[in-house]
Amino acid sequence: MKRKRPARRTGTLVVVGVVLAAVCWCGSAAAQALVEKHFPNGIPSGHPRLWWNEARLSRAKTWAAAHPFEPSDIVDLQSDRASPIDNAFKYLLTGKTSYCTTAMKWATAALAAIPDTGQNGCNECRWYGPGVILVYDWCYPAISDKTPFSKLNRILKHWNADAWGSDQPYGDMDFAENNFFWGYFANNLLWGIASFGENAEAATYIANALDKRWDGVVRPHFTTCNPSGTPFEGTDYGHYMVDYMLFPLVTAGLLGRDMLGETGYYAGAVFNFIYNTTPAPTYQNPASKIAYFSVFPYGDAQDFVADSPGVYWDIGPAQRPNVAAFMKMMATRYDGHGLAAYARRWLSLTGATVPALYVLNAVASLDPGSEERDLAKLPLDYYASGSCIAHAFARTNWTSSATAVHMQLVSPPILGHEHADAGHWQIWRKGRWVALEASGRADSGFLIPSYAGTKGTTDVRESLAHNVVLFAGKGLASTGMGFATLKRLETNPNYFYAVTDLTASYHSKDDDARYGNPSVGHEEREFIFIRPLETLVILDRMLSNGSDTRKGFIVHAQTAFKAAGTNSYSATNGDQVLLLTTVSPAAPTYRTYDERSSALPASYRLEVETSGAGVQHFLHVAQARDSSGSNLTITPTESDQEFDVTLSHPTLGCARLVLKKGSTSTGGQFGYAATCAAVTLRPFIDSIQGLEVTSEGPVWSGLTEAAPVISSTPVVAATVGIPYVYDVYASGWPQPTFSLVENPPDMSIVAATGLITWTPNKEGTFKVTVVARNGVAPDAKQSFEIVVTPPGAVSPPNKGTAG
Incomplete structure (x- = not known):
């Protein structure tokens, strides 16, 4: 999963009053040793240090010229928290201090709202902390009075202590998947980097984030406990695992610490979000009038079935802006690879009905690619x-x-x-x-x-x-x-x-x-x-x-x-x-x-x-x-040793299962064919088939290319004026696509699924040939005849061949 990182550019770039430099603060010997340990490229002496370097800001300016935007001037803490970050970004692009004035109004209110006392947990820390620190860093030259930010030291000292989400187990509880833990992680790392050289406590916060939390808790956890990016805390809170790490992961990478490359968790998270998303917009409950892309819920999922779920920012459970920002960031990181193309496709699919402010402009401005890849290739x-x-x-x-x-x-x-x-x-x-x-x-x-x-x-x-x-x-x-x-x-x-x-x-x-x-x-x-x-x-x-x-x-x-x-x-x-x-x-x-x-x-x-x-x-x-x-016809046979069950359907084929009894699963067989007489049983494997998430996508071990085989039974009877439907099924890998090479007028087939539809307008016998192909020879062909009768006539028996 690792990619070679280009050498970091040096020199100084002046962008409308904002200075970026590669000169590093040295500070104390201990602080300098900490920086050298974690950040081989050092911490720049100028600002901004978070998210940006010269090349990235230059790319963002080019993007902004083609995608002009005007950030909101709303400063209410309960409003869109993207606005202060967008204002600070706009300042970096233009140098107009009015944008930082707006951002600072929000940051000042946020700092006042964050408690630095109490011994339970601090929601305000994780809600507002990263945004406050980004405003400090991005608007640094425009902030004349930085005194309010000194409160961050008191906040971090207090909440790094023995509290919910602390940097060490609370009693016997491990916080590696806790949303408070990750909010504090982001605050520690971002504030440590942003204030380094200006704040005597900065090195302490970097050490808390990287030594105690990342190296001490997170990396061991991601190694075996959860290496694949499925968050423990479910639908409502699991997304914070990627949300809070968006800016820390990228910033650490710019400074020489490739945290993304140290674990497969985040690459796995991309595909977890893709597979956990419903295949199409979903009516969240039977009375819903609007369909959204949704997710399979687990863990806390408040208001999940609401028509306009407020906890999902009113745009659907699959479309959280912070998840979209993460997917965009990963598309940037893996540009040129399948992972990036699939992430962009997910963004296009789920973002179709989402308001314009779906992804932070500072994130959207950096994705250099536009390649999307059809999810059907997964x-x-x-x-x-x-x-x-x-x-x-x-x-x-x-x-x-x-x-x-x-x-x-x-x-x-x-x-x-x-x-x-x-x-x-x-x-x-x-x-x-x-x-x-x-x-x-x-x-x-x-x-x-x-x-x-x-x-x-x-x-x-x-x-x-x-x-x-x-x-x-x-x-x-x-x-x-x-x-x-x-x-x-x-x-x-x-x-x-x-x-x-x-x-x-x-x-x-x-x-x-x-x-x-x-x-x-x-x-x-x-x-x-x-x-x-x-x-x-x-x-x-x-x-x-x-x-x-x-x-x-x-x-x-x-x-x-x-x-x-x-x-x-x-x-x-x-x-x-x-x-x-x-x-x-x-x-x-x-x-x-x-x-x-x-x-x-x-x-x-x-x-x-x-x-x-x-x-x-x-x-x-x-x-x-x-x-x-139609319902399945279920024909079970039970003995003292096993269940033998046949499941048949008028058009979808026939499957047979043989499952041994007992407290532990052993053996077992499965077979499927167009007809029950053609079913051949084969054993289930007695192990766990491996799956590896690569930069091109998930790869199953032992899953080899196979030519398509059509196994569904054709529908061969139709009635004048009544819609005809036949859903063709073909196995094979890659997934086959379908086409008609012989068919009556006005008959159509959905290439991706094999669904044939037609409304006959006259009696007669009509020949049909459908082909399934996936690039692996030979193609599968099924030919059959449809007998169309007037309303009330007796339907003929099936007549068709599959191959």
Whole structure:
């Protein structure tokens, strides 16, 4: 991931009264040694020192000439916090002190609002601190009275002490993923650099940031615990992991410390944001009138389902300005590589309906490239690995008609904004949430009815608000939760497969009787996402301790669950349906709940319960489909040793699963074909398939190029005046594209997905040939005939060939 950095230019550039110099302050011997240790290029004696050097500022001036902007003069602390930074940037471009006057009004108010006493946590420090320091540095020549900034020394001294987010564990809690920790990190490093040579305390703050926090806490954490860029604190607070580090990472790099190159976390974060974003704008709840690009929620997610979610800056959960700024910065860093091109594509997609002030102008001005790369060139599956957190994403394709699945294979214990959600899963399809957690913020009035109709309510932080298994009416540990263990994982053109042992996550290392769930002997969850059938199969291997042997399979949706046949329940959200079928046990107990409240406008729950001693299994099939689509035909065979399940669909093909019973996942087979008779079983791998995030994108080990194979069954009957639809499915890598080489007039196909549509206007027999190609020979060809009859006529049997 490392790229050779060009030599730092020397000399002096005068830009309208702002002096940039390569001369370094020396200070004390200890301070000088610290600088030499961390910053081989030294700290410039002039200002600005943060974010800019001569070449970058020159590039920004060129950009500004082509993209003129006028920053807001609003100085209210609760207004857009980008305005003071934009004003300071405008001063660097023009030398007009009026811009710094505006920025200083905000900075003065911010400093007054930041406390330097108290022993809990300092929100104002992380909200305002980086902006105040940037104003100090960028407006330095224009600030006649710098006395107000001396308060920063008192602030940092106080909040670096034993407090929430301090530079060392608070009790037995590790702050490596805490938003306060990272806010203080940014303040320490930025203030240490900005005031070095002018402030006797500056070296102390640099040491706090780099010696104590980065080298002492962060780098070890990023090495094994979370190397892949999936933030612990979830939807509401996880983005601060990249937000607060935007200016520190770049500034350190300019001074010779390539922090970005010391970890793969931030490159991984780019793809985590891409895969966690919905394939298309999403209606956040069934009553929504406006669709936004969204994200799969986890952890605290306040107002997630609101039409105009205020905590997301009124522009949608996927479109936070600080995440956009991070993606733009990474595009600049990796310009010329796939990572940059994918980041820019994500920005273009999600920013389509976003106000102009989406990315700070100081950030936008520096991206030298314009290359974007189609996200369809990325693998369909992604796994963000880590011993403390591991999320997986799988989808059918990269278009707006995709079905996408999110699986939380390993989750961290609750410290701040985390939830008890290890093993949780969610499904999105065609702009709707098909299966979704009961989203909300902990301890903030987001409450749902308790399990099994018992008296009282449960906070959304607890497991009941997520799609997991409860034992004896309780979920995962609320404090001191252990880490799940990922055991098997595989990507395949026809499926994604993962197995996670969740047992440790039900138990607490602090006090299991009080915070954990002693009723859990074992819980292992197996996921199989069958791509062509748009179906998630979930197998739970369960063993109870004690006399209460109840197990409850929990699933949530945004609309009410209704019985849909034997052992099946459905929930319809707009034109999309979740159909959940219990394959085993044969006669469970079902309960449904309306979880809606003023805080949760769209949340319903289905509980599937069984009980008994010894190893038990839940085997569920979760199909996502159009409301007008066909249900799967599920044909299970069960023996003492295994489940053998066939899933067939009129047009999407047939899959067969053989899953061995027992408390631990071993063996297992899968097969898929256009017809059940053509299915050939092959074993699941018995290990974890590797995935490496490179500068060109994620690369799965063992995923080789494969020619396309069309396996869907053509629809060969149509009626005059009635729309005809056939969704062609083809496996292969890279992902195939589709075209028609023989077809009746007015028939069309979506190249990216294979969706054929047509409205016939006369009777007859019409020949069709569809081709799937991906650059790997041979192309796949499917020829068939469609018999069009008048309304009321009997449809003929299928007639087609696939190859």
